[in-house]
Amino acid sequence: MQAAPGDSFVISSPAPLIGALVGAGWRVIGPQEVDGTIAYEELRTADDLPRGRTDDQEAGHYRLTEGRPEAWFDYVVGPQSWKKWLYPSRRKLWSATKTADGFEIDDRAEDYPKTAFFGVRPCEIAAIERQDAVFDNGSFTDTDYARRRAATLIVAVQCARSAATCFCASMNTGPHAEEGFDLALTELDPDGDHRFLLQIGSAQGAALADGLPLRDATGDDHATARLAAAHAAAQQTRRLPADIAPRLKGKEDHPGWQAVAEKCLHCANCTLACPTCFCSDVEDTNDLTGDHTERWRVWDSCFSLDFSYIHGGAVRQDPAARYRQWLTHKLSSWHDQFGSSGCVGCGRCIAWCPVGIDITEEAAVIARDDG
Amino acid sequence: MDAANAQDPMVPHRYRVAEVWEELDDVTTMSLLPVDGPPRPFKAGQFNMLYAYGVGEAAISISGDPAVPERLIHTTRNVGRVSAALTRLRAGDMLGVRGPFGSDWPVEDQKGRHMLFVAGGLGLAPLRGAVCQALANRLEYEEVSLLFGARSPDDLLYRSQVAEWGAFSGANVEVTVDMAARGWTGHVGVVTTRLERILGTSDPANVSVFICGPEIMMRFTAQDLTELGVPASRIWVSMERNMKCALGFCGHCQWGPDFVCKDGPVFRYDQIGKRLAIREI
């Protein structure tokens, strides 16, 4: 069958697609159950996928449980995101070696094989696009990120179910993605006529689809997929108002910042789990002789006190100022910087907050006009 | 851009120290020459990330004259790990340089006006190139003034050059210290106490001001200047924030919606004045 971008087909299982990717030499990264959470690790076959699992998420709560046994994709996002592959938590920037009259720099890049991300959710496509804008900001390009990104294929999985923490519908980032993928799967009717809608998003995706056992998608297949997306959207109870960005401006002295700072532990879980947070620190490590030194970039968080340190002390001493930085950056100043929200509504920061702070609630408090 | 061949902006260029001058107890100035390629042009007010082998990087303003790009000049105060290593460097030593980064003092655009520089302490370093530029075209400005304040007479940077600017280069120079010491015959008091005097008979609407120094000093100076009638859109300040990349990637330098490393460090006061007054932003 000759596939082209924009086409849709039906396939009976994700297994042949994973087989085709592995066969074509792709490193395939996808969801797996690791220590009771969904993690994105290398897949060898479809059997590595956490089939039959679903998740139970709430503010400060996440648990994987038994789901419908046949369903491949009934869980949504876990604590990890794809940023760990495109923007690793620790990366050697370069190293240097002492010479008689100075030093030599070695900036050879780490190997990044061509990699297929399998099971990217719509909000995660949006998150990757937000980081694309950060790391190619019009003035500078993060060459390592660009290299990884260019070697990455995206196989999306459209959401047919939302967790209680999801609010992508109000952020226009899900539960259904129209673009941003090479291929996209929608799981249809796992309890009955179980099948998958396969959408072709790019020429590269089309080439991969060509070898697969496909049939043309019918009107009924499309209708079932639309219903699945509508069902997922209708499940969402959390939301952020569309005009949240301007409503957070000029609220620096709102008493809500102190109130939330009293609950917040400043553990930085939210920034580490957040798929768009991009802040980093640099570390220098030396061997014992001092003849070899390395510079490493490591994830950092605006919740740490040192983050804003300048001579004489940190700019953001007050925990409330640090929470304010996180929330206003995500939801408001990100628009000024990059023309979009820094939040894609994935709900990770809500589920993974040890004290259950909910960004949608806190934003609503600050946006109210009593500040 | 072809990412595979693009130069990684986190990798420094190697430079070598040509000369070192001891300025103050804890402050040195050095001139640098490139090892790997031609010198790169810069504008007054921009900064470089200087790398000391095995220790790390620090943002340091370029304090040389942009008309002489062959000599990269940096003045560093020893306040911590990296700056200590940078002030220990001697002629012949190698270091890494990334840059130049950031916005600059729009000194050319102020021709025809009374160009006032207000510097506090080490804040004269990032202004020096702009002062040189203005004085090189002295007659194209109504007036060129420098109001320079420091904690004590021992903290006055570039002493002989400042004297020369006043004596021979046509600048109207006022120096003031917060605390006098024995032998000091000059002014005592913070810079804001001298603003009215240095503006002299100039029409405040025709004055342009570049301010660099501690944040609180810049805030009060800019505020007082606007009260004296200088338009907020003719005042510029240079901000300092923690910086790890200078590229807009590490997030550390964020100040409200701005990345100080690439949207600054030089900002126009009418665009950021309100933010200067917000605590811990």
Ligand SMILES: Cc1cc2nc3c(=O)[nH]c(=O)nc-3n(C[C@H](O)[C@H](O)[C@H](O)COP(=O)(O)OP(=O)(O)OC[C@H]3O[C@@H](n4cnc5c(N)ncnc54)[C@H](O)[C@@H]3O)c2cc1C
């Ligand atoms: C745009 C700009 C221009 C600057 N120009 C000069 C200059 O011309 N001369 C000069 O002596 N200093 C200048 N500084 C300040 C200089 O960058 C810091 O003094 C230096 O980074 C301190 O590092 P450290 O390791 O010696 O100190 P530590 O106290 O050990 O610093 C720890 C970390 O905090 C950060 N930090 C501490 N102080 C500052 C600071 N004031 N600004 C930014 N980050 C800081 C650094 O990231 C450093 O790695 C400038 C800063 C900025 C942002």
Ligand code: SF4
């Ligand atoms: S702020 Fe929270 S909900 Fe928004 S993208 Fe980040 S982790 Fe997801």
Ligand code: SF4
């Ligand atoms: S919210 Fe904080 S950690 Fe996340 S990108 Fe913004 S400044 Fe960085």
Ligand code: FES
């Ligand atoms: S210094 Fe890294 S973003 Fe500005």
